[in-house]
Amino acid sequence: MTTRLVGKQAPDFTMETAFGNGEGFGQVSLSDYKGKWLVLFFYPLDFTFVCPTEITALSEAAEDFERLDTEIVGVSVDSKHSHRAWINTPKEANGLGKLNFPLAADLTKQVARDYGVLIEEEGVALRGLFIIDPEGELKYQVVNHNDVGRSVDETLRVLQALQSGGLCPANWKPGDSTL
DSSP states (O other): OOOOOTTSBOOOOEEEEEOTTSSOEEEEEGGGGTTSEEEEEEOSOTTOSSHHHHHHHHHHTHHHHHHTTEEEEEEESSOHHHHHHHHTSOGGGTOOOOOSSOEEEOTTOHHHHHTTOEETTTTEEOEEEEEEOTTSBEEEEEEEOTTSOOOHHHHHHHHHHHHHOSOOOTTOOTTSOOO
């Protein structure tokens, strides 16, 4: 049984990354995003079929997230070397091409476990997406079956609702009144 995460401090993490430009490696920690919003999303594996549709859609919307003072980090259980190879593989060959955010390597699977998205028997993560506020509180989580991709538009809508500071009714959109 997964413990509730929303409304609590996000589980801490430190992971190695492949830079989105495909040229190098780095490291990310939750503390790197203090003072900013963070969209942390998990996907099962590199070089799969649904994953590139989500990852590239998020990358294409990176400027929209930037305008909302929000960073993006993708995570899977693959190595930073696999991430870099996938970024450097052309889209026509099931690659990603250059990204506007890093991909983090959760080789120990501990971060996926901490966020409650690890499928232990398969050793991969479900499609989990988490929005973390500037103080490190986890404000939103959605977990999909691995056969179903997530909606970038819905992620942006929820982020804007969270940032509105009001009570947002069903189907709220930016510009609508809050309760």
